[in-house]
Amino acid sequence: MLETPNPSTNPRNLYTWCACLVSPAKMSKKPAAQPTLHKVIMVGSGGVGKSALTLQFMYDEFVEDYEPTKADSYRKKVVLDGEEVQIDILDTAGQEDYAAIRDNYFRSGEGFLCVFSITEPESFDATQEFREQILRVKNDENIPFLLVGNKSDLADKRRVPLDTCRERAQHWQVPYVETSAKTRDNVDKVFFDLMREIRSRKSDDSRATNGDVKKKKGKKMKCSIL
Amino acid sequence: MGPPPVVTGISPKEGPPGTRVTIRGEFLGTSVTDLIGLKICGCDCLLSAEWKSKNKIVARSGPCKGRGDIIVTTRSGGEGTSTVQFRGYHESIGPVKESAVWVEEAAPPSLPWGRRPMSPTTYIPPDPLGLSTEGDDCKFPEEELHEMFPDGSGKLSDDNFQPGWYLLEHHSNTSFEDLKAGMVFLQRKVESQKEGQLSFLKANTGAVMDQLDRLVLLKNMYEEDERKNGKEPLPSLQAAIEESITLADSLFSEILSRKDNADKTREALSLLTRHKFLFQLPASIDRNIRKKEYDLVVNDYTRVKNLFGNTDVKLFQKILGEIDKKIEDLKEKLYNRMKTMPINVQEQIKYIRLLISLNWEGDAAWVAINSRKDYLMSLMNKVKDHFKQKEEQEFSDKNKRKLKEAESEASAVRGAWCAAACGALSAQLHALWPLARRYFAGELAGEPTDHQRQAQLKEMIIAAVELFSDHMRTCLLSGTGSKNLPIDALRVRLVANLRHMREAYEELIKLDLPSQPLSIVEKVIFDYRVYGMTMFLQRAHKRVKGLAEKETWKIEEFTDYGAITNLPHLLETYTEEALSAIHKCVSGGGRREGVLLAEGGEPARAAIKLTQGLLLAYVAVLQDLALHLDDTQEFNNNNLSVALEQRIEEGASNSRSWQQRLLLAGTNAHYTRRVTLTNISEAFHNYGFPAPTEAIQATKEALSTLESTIAETYLEHKGDPLVGTIETSMDMGRHKTDADAVIDDARPYVYEIINNLIAVHAEVDGVCGAASSRYVRLICETVCEELARLAACAPGAELVAPQAAFQARLEHTLLHVATAEHLTRKAENYLMEALSTIPPLENEEEKKRMDSIVEGFKKRMELQLASLNCNMETV
């Protein structure tokens, strides 16, 4: 599409970097001793308890005060089915003010916890948009994804029926779990379940890479340019 | 050493300098002081770090750019690691963007991936594609770029420039068409560079011509300048510069000196404000003193002493001196206030306290006590003088008034004096004693421990009380005047005075004064009571003395002891009244007072003595009344008929005959002795006074003597004439006696004697009743004595004649028979004596005749004899 540029003025041409794009894994220069890293992204509307779930998982603490998040980063070692792994959690902003920066963040995610509050139908409605944005950015129907109904301790204020939630999960073909950041109910479960999915996806991927690399490459390239 | 800190969480994970970040992790320090280091992206952020817990720190990011670790260092765990990273970026600032300016204090840190430091003024070259760059908002994540081009850079000028990076960084959202257009633009640029210098000149002809013009202009200007200023413009320039230097110097030094002055003024001002308290103190002390807020003054003074007491600053010392002087004045003032009487004790104590807190060097409380005592003394003297003067006035006014009135006024004055003195004493001691007590309790500083003080205080109190007692003695006990006061007024006054003194006394007892001064007061009261008692008895005495005038000789009553006038009753009434007054007014003792009339005590003795005097006065009155011979009235010595004619109840009492008065006095005395004295004695008993035995005894004796005297007087005046008639009567009869005549009756003188006796008896009996026998007996005795005398001196020859002897014997026998009931032993003896001179009867015949004559006499004289013997006491 472009004519060959003069190499003296431009040491590398555009094709070169396009070629580089195809093998991102190769570029990771992390020490070999580091355990496998699973990148989890928390998504969902403001105030549904994403940060609360994260802090509960990371530090066993529950924060009563609501302080809107911009973008927080957490990373620690956990033992997943006997194997030591690292979990990296990116806690994103639910507030619409920060919606513009979401795309960039979603790109790096390997798995998503899509959180809503069972006391807030609007947050449940918003999950639809989040799902669509993720699929658009990741371009992958099978991206590891859990639908999480939080604040299960507030059963008396529940405004999103359980059936509706299950229905939607079924429709998306994702698991549905109800949690409470306050009581720590199912908190570990959602993170570990998601990591398991990521892990299994990764092993699938490596198998696929070994088999047919080119097929993937083309797909990826297209996405980047678009 | 504990485990090193690990940061596992950062919120938010990116932001411009000054972002508030929450750092979470483990072992982030055991306390605030354990945290000794915090670096975010290599920037030291310890200053802004807030240690929250061992899992949480809040800090602000520094002026870093790019990604970096968050390194926490603790004393306990050393330098830590981090699993998460923070990315700092500088926001491009536009007019619509909110921003906070972060002042860069340190040199910008080297970027983690940078090969060389960035120059502070980064020149951003225009976009090589000729496209406008996108905004920061939709940035391509930098970490991905790093991952994609580990050795690359997005900077056009860098060696390792990576076009891919640049495109992704700046044109990730640029459409393909635009990119193509950009490519064409770039190509054109590259081509144009290839054409060389000529083409360059061609392209820039306008600019080159412009430069030439400028050069010519410059040259012209230079030449003109040289013409104007000569070849050597420097010296004049130098001179100008030097001049300006000196000017600048002078300006500078002037400003400096002005600044100095300003600084000094400012310093002085700040000194003034800082030590405002000190400077304002003299004024505020004055103000507070005026407002009598002494406590404030004391507070301020102690404060200033504490703050500036040891100052070396001359100014402060001067002010302190001024303050000290004011305080000295205040002390003097307080001291005088405290000393100046009258003052209430609370106030005085307040002043004492103030003086103590102001370090008065004297013993303020002791001075206060002394001044109180002096005041009390002078007050008492003043009271005394005042009332004395008033009293004198009353008396000097007496020309206008009657003495009596003046006296009652004077007594009122003395009562007022007493009340005032009592009030003064109790009020002042009421203040003084508690003051002294507090003093000795050590509450009021000074030297209460000085053991002389106690003794001195005691002396003071005793002196005061003694003065009081002296005054009261002069006032109440040295009686001028009250002699003529009506008894009721006297009593009222006495009771009132006593009440005043007792009230004061009561107050002193309540104060818990020592017993010595109390006793002094008690003594005055006691003496006054004795005085009262004396007064009452003296009054009674006086009244008794006046009884003589009261005697009307009217017979009040016929008693067992004869007829009496009202004198005995009056005596009893007076005494009774006196006793009852004593009982009511003075005998009852108050709290802590002695019994007035204790058995054997001095007052009791005095009372008895006074009673005795009173009773004896009564006796004297009686005596006077009885024995006072009225010249105008003849002692009625007439015959029976006269005596009988004068009916005793009749007639004006003042026309009572002398002998009747005598007799009445006698019965009065007798009655008094037997009845009234007993009653009086009983009255004493009833009032609980000691029995006045001596007085009664003495009076009884006096009365007995009086009675005898009366009886003798009566005899003297009544019996003597009667006896005198016997001899003459006898002689008269002898004339008629015939020697031979048969004697069958006594001679008339016998009948005369009997008749006279009857008359006496009648008279005496009329007055004395049963007691009359005394007088009759006495008269009989004298008669008998006379008979005996006559018989003794009769010539014996005469009686030898049997007739005469018979006659004489008969007469004696008849007299004996007639007066048998009234004959005392002595009288009997006299008769026997007379008979013994008469020769006995010669024969039985004679005796029988005599007997028959005697029987005849008895029969004949029955009426007379009965009247003579009626109403007789048995001997």
Ligand SMILES: Nc1nc2c(ncn2[C@@H]2O[C@H](COP(=O)(O)OP(=O)(O)OP(=O)(O)O)[C@@H](O)[C@H]2O)c(=O)[nH]1
């Ligand atoms: N009762 C209850 N309250 C919860 C629970 N989870 C979160 N909350 C509360 O909900 C509020 C919001 O929680 P966050 O975790 O800050 O919400 P978020 O989803 O992170 O919100 P953004 O950061 O704005 O996207 C906080 O006051 C929490 O205390 C839960 O499980 N039960």
Ligand SMILES: [Mg+2]
């Ligand atoms: Mg949040």
